[in-house]
Amino acid sequence: MTNDWVDLKNADAIFVIGANPASNHPASFTWINDTRERGAKLIVVDPAFTRTAAAADLYAPIRPGTDIVFLGALMSYAIQNKLYNEEYIKAYTNALTLVNPDFKGPADLNGFFSGFNKETSAYATATWQYQTDKVKVTVKEKDASGKDVDVEKEFSVPKQAANLDDAGTVWSQLKKHYARYTPEMVERVCGTPKDQFLQVARTFCATGAPDKSGTILYAMGQTQHTVGTQNVRAMAMLQLILGNIGIPGGGVNALRGESNVQGSTDMALLFGDLPGYLGAPTDRHGDFKTYTAKFDTTSYWVNGPRFATSLLKAWYGDAAKKENDYCFNYLPKTSGNYSWISMFQAMYAGKLKGLIAMGMNPAVSGPNARMERKSLEKLDWLVVMDLFETETAGFWKAPGVDPKTVNTEVFLLPALDAMEKEGSIVTSGRRIQWRPRVAAGPGDAKTDLAILDRLAKAIKAVYAGSTDAKDRPILDLNWLYGDDPEPDVWLVAREINGYALDDVKDAAGATLLAKGALLPAFATIASAANFDAIACGNWLYAGYFAPADDGRGIWRPAARRRGQKDPGNLGLYPYWGYTWPANRHIIYNRASARPDGKPWAENKKLIWWDAEKKTWTGYDVPDFAPTKAPDAKANPAGAGLAAQSGTDAFLMKADGKGWLFAPAGLAEGPFPEHYEPVESPVTNCLSACQSNPVVKVWATDKGKPVGDNIGTSDKFPIVCTTFRLVEHWQSGTMSRTLPWLAEIQPELFVMIGAELANERGIKNGEIAKIVSARGEIKAVALVTPRMKPLTVDGKKVHMVRMPWHYGWQGLATGDVINDISPHVGDANTMIPEYKAFLVDVRKA
Numbered sequence: 045m046t047n048d049w050v051d052l053k054n055a056d057a058i059f060v061i062g063a064n065p066a067s068n069h070p071a072s073f074t075w076i077n078d079t080r081e082r083g084a085k086l087i088v089v090d091p092a093f094t095r096t097a098a099a100a101d102l103y104a105p106i107r108p109g110t111d112i113v114f115l116g117a118l119m120s121y122a123i124q125n126k127l128y129n130e131e132y133i134k135a136y137t138n139a140l141t142l143v144n145p146d147f148k149g150p151a152d153l154n155g156f157f158s159g160f161n162k163e164t165s166a167y168a169t170a171t172w173q174y175q176t177d178k179v180k181v182t183v184k185e186k187d188a189s190g191k192d193v194d195v196e197k198e199f200s201v202p203k204q205a206a207n208l209d210d211a212g213t214v215w216s217q218l219k220k221h222y223a224r225y226t227p228e229m230v231e232r233v234c235g236t237p238k239d240q241f242l243q244v245a246r247t248f249c250a251t252g253a254p255d256k257s258g259t260i261l262y263a264m265g266q267t268q269h270t271v272g273t274q275n276v277r278a279m280a281m282l283q284l285i286l287g288n289i290g291i292p293g294g295g296v297n298a299l300r301g302e303s304n305v306q307g308s309t310d311m312a313l314l315f316g317d318l319p320g321y322l323g324a325p326t327d328r329h330g331d332f333k334t335y336t337a338k339f340d341t342t343s344y345w346v347n348g349p350r351f352a353t354s355l356l357k358a359w360y361g362d363a364a365k366k367e368n369d370y371c372f373n374y375l376p377k378t379s380g381n382y383s384w385i386s387m388f389q390a391m392y393a394g395k396l397k398g399l400i401a402m403g404m405n406p407a408v409s410g411p412n413a414r415m416e417r418k419s420l421e422k423l424d425w426l427v428v429m430d431l432f433e434t435e436t437a438g439f440w441k442a443p444g445v446d447p448k449t450v451n452t453e454v455f456l457l458p459a460l461d462a463m464e465k466e467g468s469i470v471t472s473g474r475r476i477q478w479r480p481r482v483a484a485g486p487g488d489a490k491t492d493l494a495i496l497d498r499l500a501k502a503i504k505a506v507y508a509g510s511t512d513a514k515d516r517p518i519l520d521l522n523w524l525y526g527d528d529p530e531p532d533v534w535l536v537a538r539e540i541n542g543y544a545l546d547d548v549k550d551a552a553g554a555t556l557l558a559k560g561a562l563l564p565a566f567a568t569i570a571s572a573a574n575f576d577a578i579a580c581g582n583w584l585y586a587g588y589f590a591p592a593d594d595g596r597g598i599w600r601p602a603a604r605r606r607g608q609k610d611p612g613n614l615g616l617y618p619y620w621g622y623t624w625p626a627n628r629h630i631i632y633n634r635a636s637a638r639p640d641g642k643p644w645a646e647n648k649k650l651i652w653w654d655a656e657k658k659t660w661t662g663y664d665v666p667d668f669a670p671t672k673a674p675d676a677k678a679n680p681a682g683a684g685l686a687a688q689s690g691t692d693a694f695l696m697k698a699d700g701k702g703w704l705f706a707p708a709g710l711a712e713g714p715f716p717e718h719y720e721p722v723e724s725p726v727t728n729c730l731s732a733c734q735s736n737p738v739v740k741v742w743a744t745d746k747g748k749p750v751g752d753n754i755g756t757s758d759k760f761p762i763v764c765t766t767f768r769l770v771e772h773w774q775s776g777t778m779s780r781t782l783p784w785l786a787e788i789q790p791e792l793f794v795m796i797g798a799e800l801a802n803e804r805g806i807k808n809g810e811i812a813k814i815v816s817a818r819g820e821i822k823a824v825a826l827v828t829p830r831m832k833p834l835t836v837d838g839k840k841v842h843m844v845r846m847p848w849h850y851g852w853q854g855l856a857t858g859d860v861i862n863d864i865s866p867h868v869g870d871a872n873t874m875i876p877e878y879k880a881f882l883v884d885v886r887k888a
Contacts, residue, residue, distance in 0.1 A: 045306070046295035047259065048473040048629050050615030053079045054293030054648075057251050057258035059087045059244075061111060062265025062275070062879075066095040067770045069299045072261075073099075075615070079293075085247050089114060089236075090265070091765060091843050092795065093830040102247060104240040107834050107841060108765045109269055109721040109880035113233045113730070114241070115278040116225035116716065121245040122285050123219055127252040129287030134208070135639040135691045137284050138701040139215040142175040142203045149221050150717045155731025157713040165738055172707045172714050174699075175203040175212070181681040199680040202699050214705040218281075221715045224730060233718065233729050235834025235841065252286040255645035257293035263301065265765075268878040270736045272870040274716035277706070281716070284702045290635030290667070290693060292614050292650055300472040301768060303462065307470030310584060310624070311540075315382040319540075319582040322352050325372070327379040332369035340698040346684035347570045347583075354569055354580035358539050363520035366576060374517035381740075383874035384410065385867055389744060391419035400427045402492065403459070405775035407435035407442070408851040411869075411876035412818050413862040414750050417442060421450050429457045429495055434777050435851040435860070443852055458489040461778070465491040467533050468588070468603050473629070476588045477621040478604040497523075497531040522579075534589075537601070538562065541589035542580030548572045562590040565626055588622040595619035602627070612663030614650070626665050632702070634660075634668040634693035641674035668695060711738045711871040721880040722868045723817075725757040725841050738871045752867045755817035760882035762800070763843045764814070766861055772849035780854030792858025794823040795845040796885060797831035804885055811888040814846070814864060816881065821859035822888050844885055848878070 052058060052075035065072045080086055080101075088100040097103040106114055122128045133139045148158040148171070159168040178198050185195045208215040227245075231238045251258030260283060266275040279296045280289070288294035300306060312319045329335035332352075339348030356370040364370040380386070388410060390396055399420070410416040417439045420426060428437040433456060435442065440450040462469070464485040470476050490498075500523050507518045522539075526532035542563030548556045551573045557563065566586035569575050580586055591599045595607030595618075607619025616629045623629050630636065633651050637643050641653025641660075651662030653674050660666040669685050676690035678700075685695060692700025706714045719736040720728045728734050745751030771789040772779040779785045794812055796804075806812050808827040813820055823846065833842045850858030864883060869876045 045297045045472045045474060046289060046631050047292075047297055048475065048615065048623070049471065050075055050617065051292060051295075051473075051630065052076055052259060052261075052297075053615055054257065055079055055084055055259040056256045056293065057085045057087060057248050058261065059089075059248050059258060060096055060100075060261045061089040061106075061114070061279075062267075063261050063263035063299050064090070064094040064096045064265075064767070065261060065263075065299055066099055068263070068301060068768055070770065072299065087244055087248055089244065091763075091831075092767075092845055093832075102240075102243050104236050104244050105832065105834060107233070107235045107836055108265075108763055108843065109271075109724065110234040110718065111266060111269075111275045112271060112278050112716045112718045113225060114230055114236065115275070115282055116222045116718070117227060117230045117241065118245055118249065119218070119278075119282050119285055120222040120225045121227070121242075122249040122252060122282070123222070125249070127249040128285045129252050129254065130208070131638065132287035132635065133215070133285065133704075136290075136635045136693045136702055137214075137704050138174075138202070138699060139208055139213065139218075139704055140204045140206075141214050141699070141701070141705070142205055142210075142212045143214060143217055143705065143707075144171045144173050144175060145212055146171045147217065147714075149217065149713070149715060150731055150733075151220055151224060155717070155719075155728070155733025156737065157715075157717075160737065165740075167711070167713070167738065169708060174707060176200040177203045179680045181679070183681045197681060201678075201680050218704055218715065221717075225718075229729065232837050235836045249286065251288060251294075254287070255647060257291050257648060258283075258286065258288050259294055260296050261299055262296070263299045264768075265879055267870070267873075267875055268766075269880060270722055270739045270868055270870055270877050271712070271716070271719055272875050272877075273710065273872040274712060277710070278716040280702075281704050284704055287635075287644070289702060290630060290632035291644065291648055292630065292636070293648070295630070298472060301774070303471070304469040306472055306474060307468070307476070310470060311582060315378065315387075318352070319355060320351060320584045322348060322355065322583075325375055325377050327377045329377060332372035335372065341683055342687035342698050343700065344570075344685060344695045345698075347566075350569050350572075350575045351566070351580070351583035353576050354542060354578045354583060357545065357576060358542070358579040358581045359522055360520050361522040361545075361579070363516075364576075370576070371517070371520065374520070381874065383869070385742065385869050385874055385876065388416045388419045389742060389867075391422055392416075392744060394422050396423065398425045398427070399423055400429070401434075401436050402429045405430075405434045405436045405777050405851075407439045408775040408860050409848070409862065411862055411865045411878065412752065412867040413860050413865075414819055415745075415752070415867065417445075418750055421452055423452045425453045425455065427455045427457065429459045429492065430777060431459055431461055431489070432777055432781055433853060434775070435853050438853060457495055458487065459495065460485040460489050460491050464489075465493070465533075467493075468537065470624075473623065474625075475621045475623045475629075476585065476603045478601065491530065493525070493531050493533060493536065494529065497525060498528070537589040537603075539579065540581040540585050542566075542569070542578055542583070542586045544577060545579055546574070546577040548577050549574055563587065564590050567626070584624045587626065588624065592622070593619070612649070614663055616664055618664070625667075628665040628667050630664055631667050632693050633664055633666065634691075634695075635702075637674075639674060639691045668693065712736055721877060723755050723757075723760070723866060723880070723882040725761055725763060725882065726837050726839060729837055736871055739868060740871075742867045744867075749819075753817035754866065754868075755882040757882060760816060760884050761842070762883050762885055763841060764816070764864070764881055764883040765843065765845050766848040766865070766878045767845050769847045769849060772847065772856070774849065776849035776851060776854060776856070780849065780851075780856040783855060786854070786856035789847075789849075790856045792821075792823040792847070792850040792861065793826045794885070795826050795828055795831050797833060797842060797844075798827055798829055799833055800831075800842040800844070800885065801825065801827040804887055806885070806887050813886045813888040814844070814883050815886065816864035816866075816883045818866065819863050821861065821863055823859065844883065
């Protein structure tokens with residue numbers, strides 16, 4: 045989320061696609077309604093006429109899985125009608141950068157990008173790279189006697205064109221790529237009537253004006269696809285074209301359904317990361333030097349090795365020394381894809397002995413859930429930490445399962461609710477807030493921290509006294525959070541924030557931080573001469589628990605602040621909690637000012653260059669070197685931000701630019717391209733490449749009753765998409781046990797359009813059977829005009845929607861919707877494709 049929840053009030057247009065905030069994030073609607081009262085337009089694009097759509101100024105229907113066509117056509121519309129912010133694009137994006145002349149895209153290669161290997165289903169990216177120029181720079185180096193001498197060196201820099209439409213520029217390639225994405229193609233592929241698309245295009249693309257801003261709100265409706273990452277990227281590209289990144293009321297903003305989803309990803313609860321998005325080491329990283337070589341040296345990531353060092357010092361303390369690579373060899377190295385689907389495939393194959401499910405309920409939430417419950421039967425042991433006995437804890441007594449045939453030993457550890465424990469949470473807007481404990485928990489239920497603390501201490505006790513080198517990662521683990529029965533969560537916060545292990549000095553020998561002091565900001569790690577005297581559990585959170593002013597002269601841990609001053613009246617509230625990074629609320633905010641440092645418009649002022657004081661000033665913390673002048677030149681010989689100019693607004697990118705073209709980092713190509721979902725009712729109208737060519741499609745036990753079976757439209761002609769209810773939470777573990785919520789939404793239902801219901805002879809309130817290639821479930825039919833068929837490439841396509849919260853436990857029960865969803869996922873993240881798969885609907 046580039047902006048803040050409250051910042052929604054600064055938008056002139058709010059574009060909701062793949063989300064339903066009126067139902068699922070109702071508090072956010074306060075700010076949406078606030079800005080609408082001042083004339084902003086609410087645009088909703090969704091397969092169903094949702095509660096958000098009912099409140100919208102403009103609504104357009106869309107077939108699930110076709111967002112890239114819609115978003116690509118918006119980009120094309122902005123380009124064709126010159127609604128883009130040309131000055132922003134030239135200064136802040138890579139639009140003028142020249143691409144390898146051998147690059148070819150789907151328009152040339154019938155759906156593929158150059159470099160595709162059909163045997164490996166993967167891309168070689170050599171033709172995706174920038175053209176480069178050689179630049180000679182004089183640098184100072186020491187000669188053999190130690191004397192500084194001038195040495196001329198040659199450096200490669202990305203080659204730039206003079207004009208956007210010069211041959212070979214990113215911009216010219218982008219125009220060519222999206223020229224195929226026309227309003228007519230939107231109607232043909234998405235099923236969105238052309239006139240409705242054009243209404244959306246005219247309204248939202250008008251925010252490309254310098255005194256306007258538009259924001260995009262999305263949720264799982266964008267991500268849970270086999271092209272989910274590229275969906276999100278397409279939104280970011282549209283916002284870059286319109287100049288909507290880095291400014292008040294702009295951005296691409298993800299609406300999380302949990303209070304701490306942002307915090308969980310920040311703290312690396314995904315298999316491929318370390319805290320602060322440092323990236324987990326793989327088996328290709330034989331030592332710390334090899335691992336840290338992956339960080340860019342011409343962006344702020346030049347400090348990646350320092351941040352990784354401070355993390356290892358936090359974890360291993362005095363044992364982590366320069367001589368032993370700071371215990372880097374203690375870290376496990378990934379050797380493949382350990383994401384959700386891959387993990388359950390390994391479990392199903394008997395390759396995993398045990399699983400700890402901590403606040404997760406895969407028996408309900410996982411794709412092809414019948415197969416995943418079968419995977420749990422292959423385990424030796426299963427530990428479930430939760431508030432109640434979940435479907436996962438009780439998988440062995442699910443309907444149709446004979447407990448005598450299940451040998452998995454299950455341990456259920458009673459945990460506490462969020463309100464029954466103290467600690468920090470991170471909202472979607474990256475704002476960290478400290479919450480006190482407000483209620484006692486029942487019986488023997490413990491906090492997550494207490495359970496993990498007891499487990500870690502027990503493991504360390506078992507290995508105490510060992511002289512075996514392989515046991516050192518356990519013995520040397522820094523585990524100092526207090527004594528039983530309850531560890532001190534403030535000590536955990538101290539470690540995450542970072543603190544000085546010894547006096548921290550700068551290059552001149554001056555003390556930056558006294559031994560034992562809390563780290564005030566990650567800039568200290570970047571500037572310290574002895575940075576390995578700092579322990580920091582997450583560099584992005586540096587300063588979040590350090591003492592800070594709450595705007596009234598009262599100092600307290602930053603995350604515990606509740607100051608209500610709002611300089612600029614933009615809704616930033618900088619004294620309330622702490623927003624990472626560095627209490628910066630709108631990231632990439634250098635782009636909120638013109639290249640010369642002046643605000644784009646008086647009504648969109650955020651930060652600006654003060655020529656007299658020679659510093660950036662304003663209402664937010666600059667996401668930029670604060671004293672770098674707008675006309676500062678890049679130094680090709682420089683490291684980190686020295687290699688970037690005064691108009692390079694995207695300091696975490698190697699070239700300092702917002703990427704309209706991605707030469708690296710994505711599995712399927714440098715531009716988002718439309719591919720049909722793995723299960724689709726139609727053929728791809730844009731190319732001969734039907735579905736994402738780099739997606740892994742599993743075929744375990746294909747053809748068997750429980751297996752990786754893929755459906756076809758001749759047998760399963762209806763598109764099914766899942767959604768969430770405001771009355772229930774996630775897999776329903778908590779909400780389905782509460783009588784008042786169970787009464788409001790007592791059982792599973794399927795939303796069926798009136799026309800489809802009539803065709804199938806199903807009446808409102810009757811039981812319907814929903815069948816896919818993975819199995820069948822039953823649900824109450826909710827016959828509604830909110831679900832209308834779409835005409836797609838001349839074919840009528842029906843859709844149904846189902847909430848995914850139900851299982852057999854609790855007061856409100858129902859079949860598991862994910863019993864019928866497929867085991868396929870996004871090519872980059874492997875997030876499952878819950879939002880577009882094929883079913884048939886019949887009267888039960």
